[in-house]
Structure formats: C-alpha cells, structure tokens
Amino acid sequence: MMAIKAARAYSGKPKIAKCEGAYHGSYDFAEVSLDPTPESWGNGDPKSVAYAKGTPRSVLDEVVVIPFNKPDRAERILRAHAQTLACVVIDLMPNRAGLIPATPEFIAMLQRFRKETGVLIVLDEVITLRLGYGGGQAVFGITPDLSAIGKIIGGGYPVGAVGGSADVMAVFDPTREKPLLPHGGTFNANPVTMVAGEAAMQHFGQDEIDQLGMLGDKARAGITTAFDEAGLPGQVTGLGSLLRIHTHNRPLTDYRSSLMSAPEKSQLAAILRRMRDNGIFVNERGVCSLSTPMGVAEINIFIDCFRAALGATQAAK
Amino acid sequence: MMAIKAARAYSGKPKIAKCEGAYHGSYDFAEVSLDPTPESWGNGDPKSVAYAKGTPRSVLDEVVVIPFNKPDRAERILRAHAQTLACVVIDLMPNRAGLIPATPEFIAMLQRFRKETGVLIVLDEVITLRLGYGGGQAVFGITPDLSAIGKIIGGGYPVGAVGGSADVMAVFDPTREKPLLPHGGTFNANPVTMVAGEAAMQHFGQDEIDQLGMLGDKARAGITTAFDEAGLPGQVTGLGSLLRIHTHNRPLTDYRSSLMSAPEKSQLAAILRRMRDNGIFVNERGVCSLSTPMGVAEINIFIDCFRAALGATQAAK
Numbered sequence: 001m002m003a004i005k006a007a008r009a010y011s012g013k014p015k016i017a018k019c020e021g022a023y024h025g026s027y028d029f030a031e032v033s034l035d036p037t038p039e040s041w042g043n044g045d046p047k048s049v050a051y052a053k054g055t056p057r058s059v060l061d062e063v064v065v066i067p068f069n070k071p072d073r074a075e076r077i078l079r080a081h082a083q084t085l086a087c088v089v090i091d092l093m094p095n096r097a098g099l100i101p102a103t104p105e106f107i108a109m110l111q112r113f114r115k116e117t118g119v120l121i122v123l124d125e126v127i128t129l130r131l132g133y134g135g136g137q138a139v140f141g142i143t144p145d146l147s148a149i150g151k152i153i154g155g156g157y158p159v160g161a162v163g164g165s166a167d168v169m170a171v172f173d174p175t176r177e178k179p180l181l182p183h184g185g186t187f188n189a190n191p192v193t194m195v196a197g198e199a200a201m202q203h204f205g206q207d208e209i210d211q212l213g214m215l216g217d218k219a220r221a222g223i224t225t226a227f228d229e230a231g232l233p234g235q236v237t238g239l240g241s242l243l244r245i246h247t248h249n250r251p252l253t254d255y256r257s258s259l260m261s262a263p264e265k266s267q268l269a270a271i272l273r274r275m276r277d278n279g280i281f282v283n284e285r286g287v288c289s290l291s292t293p294m295g296v297a298e299i300n301i302f303i304d305c306f307r308a309a310l311g312a313t314q315a316a317k
Numbered sequence: 318m319m320a321i322k323a324a325r326a327y328s329g330k331p332k333i334a335k336c337e338g339a340y341h342g343s344y345d346f347a348e349v350s351l352d353p354t355p356e357s358w359g360n361g362d363p364k365s366v367a368y369a370k371g372t373p374r375s376v377l378d379e380v381v382v383i384p385f386n387k388p389d390r391a392e393r394i395l396r397a398h399a400q401t402l403a404c405v406v407i408d409l410m411p412n413r414a415g416l417i418p419a420t421p422e423f424i425a426m427l428q429r430f431r432k433e434t435g436v437l438i439v440l441d442e443v444i445t446l447r448l449g450y451g452g453g454q455a456v457f458g459i460t461p462d463l464s465a466i467g468k469i470i471g472g473g474y475p476v477g478a479v480g481g482s483a484d485v486m487a488v489f490d491p492t493r494e495k496p497l498l499p500h501g502g503t504f505n506a507n508p509v510t511m512v513a514g515e516a517a518m519q520h521f522g523q524d525e526i527d528q529l530g531m532l533g534d535k536a537r538a539g540i541t542t543a544f545d546e547a548g549l550p551g552q553v554t555g556l557g558s559l560l561r562i563h564t565h566n567r568p569l570t571d572y573r574s575s576l577m578s579a580p581e582k583s584q585l586a587a588i589l590r591r592m593r594d595n596g597i598f599v600n601e602r603g604v605c606s607l608s609t610p611m612g613v614a615e616i617n618i619f620i621d622c623f624r625a626a627l628g629a630t631q632a633a634k
Contacts (some may be wrong), residue, residue, distance in 0.1 A: 008371030015373075026502050027321070035495075054325030054403065055489070056332075058375035087370065110462070150503050154619075158475045158504040171370070178352075180370040185343050186443065186467050187475040187504070207411040309494065 001027035002183060003162045007087035007120045009171040009181040015087040017078055017119075019068040019099035020046040024089055024124045024148075025113035029054055032063040034096065041256070043282025045077055046199040066098055073108035080114050087120040087145070088135040092128050092136040095287050098258025099237045099244035107142050120145040126160070127151065131240045133206045139239070152204065155196030160185070186245070207264065208292050215290050215299050219243055222303030230310040232267075238288075245306075247271070247284035267313070274309035318344035319500060320465040320479045323406035324437045326488040326498040334405040334436075336385040337363040338414035340404055341441050341465075345372055349411065354408040360574070385414055385571040388426035391570055395430050404437040404462070405430070409445050409453040412604050415575025416554045416561035424459050437462040437485065439492035443477070444468065448557045450523045456556070469521065472513030475504065475512055525609050532607050532616050536560055539620030543576025547586075547627040555605075562603035562623075566589070584630070591626035 004016055004027065020041070024030035031051040033041075040049045046065035064081045066074035066088075078088065088110060090103045094181055114121050123144035128136030130152055137144060146164035153159055163169070171180040220236045220243050227234035233249045237258075247267040252258050260268065272282050280302060282288055290299075321333055321344065336359070341347035348368040381398045383391035383405075395405065405427060409419045431438050440461035445453030447469055454461060463481035468557075470476055480486070488497040525607055537553045537560055543549035548564045554575075562624035564584040569575050569598045577585065589599050597619060599605055607616075 002343070005369060005371065008373070010371070012371055014375070020549065026322075026500070050325055052322060054327070054329055054331070056325070056375075056379050058373075058379055062373050062375055097634070102628070158507045158511060160503065165319070165349055182369065185345070186477065190475045192474060249552075266432060 001025060002160075002181075003031070003122045003124075003164075004029060004087065004089065005181055006162060006164070006168060006171050007122055010168045011118075011120065013084055013085040015062050015064055015081060015084045016122075017064040017066055017081065017104055018093060019074075019090065019097065019255070020065050021258075022068065022089075022094035022124075023096040024091065025126075028052075028059045029063055031055070032060055033065040037259075045073065054200075067256075068094065068256060069100065069103050069106045071103075071105045074106070075109050075113060077118070079117070082113075082119055085117075085119045089121045089122045089124060090144075091124040092140045092142070093239060093242070094129075094255075095242070095244065096285070097255035098246070098252050099255065099287060100252050100258065101237075101239055102140060102228060103115055103253075104141075104223035105289050111142060114145075115160050122146045122148065125149050127234045127242070129153070130209070130212075130310055131242070131292075133209055146231060147239040152200060153197045154193050155198075155200030155238040157190070157196050159190075159193050159197055160187070162302060189215050204292065209240065212294075213239075214293065215294060215296070216241050216243060218296070218299050219288070219290070219302060222299070223306060224309050226303065226307040229307070232310055232314055234310075241290040243288050245271075245282070245288075247286075270305075270313050270316070271309045274312050275305050278305050279310060280305045291305065318346070318490060319344060319477075319482075319498075320439045320441075320463045321346060321404065321406065321486050322498055323463055323479060323481070323485060324439055327485045328403040328435075328437065330401055330403040330451065331396060332381055332401045332403060332535050333378050333439075334381040334383055336391075336407065336414065336572070338383065338575075339406075339408050339411035340413040341408065342443075345369075345376045346380055347406065348372070349377055349606070350382040354576075360388065363528075370564070381622060384419065384480045384573075385411065386419075386420050386423045387571060388422045390419060391423070392426050392430060395436070396434070399430075399434040399436055399464045402436045404439045406441060407461075408441040408555060409459070410448075410459045410559065411572075412444060412559070413602070414572035415563070415567050415569050416604060417571065417575065418554075418556055418561060419457060420570075424457055428459060431462075437464065439463045441465050446470070446558065447526070447529075450526055457510075466492070469513045470518060471510050472515075472517035474507070474510035474513050476507075476510050476514055477504070477580055505630070519624065521609070526557065529609065529611075530556075531609050532611060533558050533560060535613070535616050536605070536607070536619060539616070543620065543624040543627050547631050549631055550628055551627075558607040559604050560607075562588075562605075564603075585629050587633075588623075591629050592622050595622050597622045613616075 020033050033049045034051040036049040047061050066077050089113050121144040125135050125147045132139040145168050150160040172183050173179050223236040235246050237244050247264045270280035337350050350366045351368040353366040365377035365380050383394050415614050438461040442464050446466050449456040463486050467477040489500050540553040552563050554561050564581045
C-alpha cells in the first residue's frame with residue numbers, strides 16, 4: 001500500500017497496473033483481479049474484477065490489469081494507459097498465479113516500458129526477497145524504482161517496509177515541511193521487530209540461500225519423479241526455497257493456465273489430506289516454503305510423505 | 318481499513334463518512350480531510366481534501382466529510398448521502414482534531430441516523446479503548462456495529478483488530494465458501510503479539526483504568542493551574558489517561574476550533590522544547606498518554622516541568 005501511494009505521490013498520477021491473479025496484500029487497489037474466473041475474466045484483455053464484495057467501482061477503474069508473462073499483450077495495454085499510470089506492480093514469481101517465474105521477455109518489456117514512459121516499477125518482494133542475497137530483483141535482473149518487502153525481514157514479527165531510489169523515497173521525507181506522503185502509524189518502527197529482523201537477516205547470507213536453493217531443487221526433483229512413478233498428472237513450479245505443486249500437466253505461463261479445475265482441486269486436496277494425516281501440512285494451494293533449520297533429512301521425509309500420498313491417491317481411484 | 322471494507326462488504330455500498338480532522342490510519346479513504354486548512358476547507362460544509370499528494374480524485378469522491386460535534390450540520394450531510402453510505406467512521410475523542418470528547422448531542426444524532434437509515438457505525442477505538450473497561454463506547458454510551466482496536470491490545474507489538482456484531486462480522490467467515498471479504502495477510506495471527514497482548518490486557522482492569530483516570534485528572538488540573546498562574550493563554554483537553562495541551566483559550570468543539578495558528582504553534586513548540594530540555598518529551602501536537610507504571614510522583618514531576626517551561630516562556634517574552 002505504501003509503495004503504491006509513494007508511486008502516486010511521486011508521479012501525481014492515479015492509476016496502477018498489476019498482473020492478473022497476483023496477490024499484493026489487502027489494499028483494495030492491489031486486490032483487483034486477484035481471483036477472476038473464466039466467467040468473470042471475459043474474452044479479451046483482462047478486466048478489473050473485484051475480489052471482495054463492496055469494492056467500489058471507482059477502485060476497479062483505477063486499476064489496469066495485465067496478463068503475466070504475455071509481454072506483447074501486456075505492453076499494448078500498458079501503453080494505452082501510460083499517461084495515467086503511476087506504476088506497474090510486479091511480483092517476479094506470484095504464488096497465487098501459479099508460482100511461475102517471470103520470463104526474460106516479460107522483464108525486458110517492463111524495463112523498456114519504464115525507460116520509455118517513466119511509469120515506475122514497484123516490485124513486490126515480500127515473498128521473493130528470499131530468492132537471492134540481493135532479492136528476487138538480483139536473481140531476475142531487474143532494477144525497480146520501489147521494492148515492497150516484509151515477512152523474513154521481521155524475524156518472526158509482523159513487518160512491512162518499502163525501499164527504493166532516493167528521488168522516489170523523498171516523498172516520505174519528514175525533515176523539512178510536511179512530506180508529500182506522510183508515513184505514520186501504529187505498525188511503524190516497532191523496536192522488537194526491528195531488532196529481531198536485523199538478527200534474522202544477519203543469519204541469512206549467501207550460504208543459507210545456496211543451501212535452501214539446493215534443498216528446493218531436491219524437493220522439486222523428488223515431486224517430479226513421484227508424479228512420474230505414480231503415473232499421475234502433475235508438476236511443480238518455483239525457484240530456490242519456494243515451490244508449488246500442481247495436479248495437471250498443462251504448460252504453465254500465467255494465472256489462467258495455473259487456475260485449477262474442480263477435479264484438479266479435488267485431486268490436490270486428496271493428496272494434501274493424506275500428507276497431513278502423515279504429519280506434513282501443506283497449504284491448500286500446494287505452496288511450500290523451505291526454511292533454514294531444514295536439511296536433507298527433512299526434504300527426504302517430505303518427498304517420502306508426498307510419494308506415499310500419491311500412491312494412496314492412485315490406489316483409491 | 319478492514320472495518321471500512323467490512324462495512325462496504327456488508328452493505329454493498331461504496332462510500333464512507335468521517336469527521337473533518339480525524340485520523341484513522343493511512344488507508345487513503347480514511348485519510349481524506351485529515352489536515353485541511355482555512356484555505357482548503359472552503360466556506361460551507363467540509364469538503365473532501367486530499368492529505369497526501371497523488372490521492373486519486375475517485376478516492377475523495379467516495380468520502381463524505383462531516384463536522385465533529387456539529388450534530389445538525391453533520392446530520393443534514395449524512396442524510397443527503399445515506400443511500401450510498403456504507404458506514405460512518407467515528408473516533409469519540411479524535412486526538413488530531415483536538416482531543417475533544419464527542420458531545421451527547423452528537424452521539425445521539427449518530428445513533429438516530431444509524432437506526433433510521435441502517436448505515437453502519439464504525440468506531441475507531443484504537444486510542445480510546447483505554448478510556449474504559451468496555452472501551453470508549455462504554456464511557457460514551459454508544460453501541461457501534463464495528464470497532465477497530467489496536468495499540469494497547471498488542472502488549473507492545475504491532476497489532477490491529479476489528480470486532481463487531483455477528484451479522485456484520487460474518488463477512489469475514491471463511492468456514493464455508495470464500496467469504497464476502499477475505500482477510501489474509503502477513504500481519505495476521507502473529508503468535509507473539511497474541512500472547513503479549515493477552516498478557517497486557519490481563520493486567521489492565523478497572524483498577525488500572527480508575528488509577529489512570531485519577532492521574533489524568535491531576536495532570537489536567539495541574540496544567541490548567543499552571544496556565545492561570547503564568548497568565549498565559551492555554552487550556553487542556555482529554556479524558557482518562559489522555560490529554561492534549563492547547564496554547565489558546567478559544568472554546569473547543571471540533572477540528573477547526575482546535576487548529577493552531579502559527580503563533581500558537583510557536584508558543585506550544587517553545588514550551589515543549591523547554592520541557593524536553595528538562596527531561597520530558599511531549600509530541601509536537603501536545604498530546605500525552607499516561608501509562609500504568611506511572612504514579613502521583615511522575616505526574617508531579619510532569620506538572621513541575623510544565624510550570625517551569627511556562628514560566629521561562631513567559632519571562633522570554
């Protein structure tokens with residue numbers, strides 16, 4: 001929310017663009033088109049679809065929705081709205097949209113659009129920060145104007161933060177007159193969170209990231225092999241310490257291709273229920289996140305549990 | 318933010334009403350007309366004035382601004398918009414608008430409007446919760462549809478929460494299908510905050526509230542006496558453990574009457590600077606909040622420090 005407000009304050013322009021199916025918190029503008037369906041997304045370009053009941057029509061009108069990983073269509077839509085856009089909000093691997101990495105072509109388009117129009121790039125790194133020592137932006141090779149971060153930087157306590165280039169961040173500057181964008185609030189500058197977050201970050205260096213990446217590769221390979229052995233449709237997406245299990249074999253590029261059908265949802269639910277009964281809880285979307293206390297032993301337990309759940313699901317057919 | 322979104326989801330209506338000068342967090346809609354000036358507030362009814370640069374015009378259009386403690390004018394404005402209003406957001410003693418308690422007439426108007434139109438009352442109790450064991454709503458005698466709470470319920474950790482009547486809170490219910498208003502996010506259900514908050518609340522009972530109220534009365538009386546003795550214009554507002562120092566003698570009813578002129582601001586700053594130099598820091602608006610570790614000794618130190626600062630300010634004239 002503060003990153004979007006900062007982009008508006010810096011540019012003086014009201015609209016934002018975001019990718020269909022991408023989650024960026026519960027700020028109304030960021031929630032637009034978070035979970036559209038074939039019934040609501042229409043035939044042509046993505047439409048602004050409300051996520052919650054009661055979302056004002058005016059909020060929908062301030063949001064331009066683009067398809068993830070479809071650079072040509074996305075660029076055409078962005079250029080049509082460039083005059084009124086404050087920013088494009090991007091998650092490089094949006095978990096609700098399939099945990100599919102952004103393609104080099106999509107990133108190149110965003111950078112070209114940024115350069116030619118001046119519309120800011122706001123990177124949502126709340127989840128992807130953990131992918132690299134320089135965040136997801138270093139891994140994917142994109143330099144945003146603003147980055148929204150959170151989760152791991154709080155060391156277990158609630159936290160959110162915004163960083164960016166000095167000229168954009170100047171909108172928050174309270175040292176002279178009232179800033180363009182005052183930033184106060186109960187959540188700000190909590191001392192315990194700041195101390196815990198710094199301690200956690202001191203213990204999260206390149207070695208830890210490399211180790212988690214190796215474990216993630218191992219987990220993804222194990223899941224792929226298990227699907228093959230069981231003869232069940234399925235695949236896994238993700239990078240580094242993040243992965244998502246899918247119960248179909250469609251080519252995955254964006255939100256629409258990742259959206260599960262009712263039978264695919266049931267299949268995933270059946271697998272995850274069996275895993276839970278055997279001691280491993282995975283969230284209902286099949287998204288997993290590895291953490292530094294884990295080692296090879298834990299990944300092996302995870303893969304064994306997953307394989308057993310697949311086998312039982314196959315046998316129950 | 319979640320309380321406003323809940324009122325919209327429950328009612329299906331887009332607009333909110335709020336009082337001029339009242340602070341309700343950094344959600345754009347809640348920030349409208351937080352700090353208007355005689356230049357921006359116009360001649361007639363309060364207008365929707367942006368607080369931050371870049372606030373979309375559409376946001377301003379979704380917010381109806383009413384004058385605090387002016388029941389007749391406020392009611393006329395509210396009734397004109399009742400068909401599109403999801404809720405009226407109220408702080409019973411808004412600190413940015415002077416820390417002036419709502420009058421019985423203003424509260425009676427709100428309750429009548431609620432009853433006759435069905436437009437929900439959202440009470441911002443983030444600060445006023447501490448005024449009574451049943452919150453500010455028990456002290457002032459108003460039953461809201463939704464209450465937003467925070468600060469003291471976190472035991473020192475960042476926290477916010479929304480409560481209300483079962484039929485309105487049902488918009489969050491995730492136990493069946495997707496709720497009308499899904500409520501997820503990084504800040505939710507933090508275990509440490511929940512444990513610390515419960516512990517803090519277990520230690521904050523009627524005795525503590527009574528004691529803080531007694532100390533607050535003592536502090537306010539001391540400030541009033543000190544202004545009298547120094548022969549300087551000034552007064553103090555507040556209730557219970559909350560107080561705000563004003564460097565003028567205007568009758569205080571609402572935001573506009575409490576807004577400091579440049580000389581009044583300088584006078585307050587001079588007093589607070591002298592207090593700070595003598596070891597007591599008061600925020601730039603002159604708002605103070607007492608806490609349970611304080612006793613009569615601390616209040617006496619505070620009053621002595623304030624009296625000395627007034628005397629030095631008087632002598633420097």
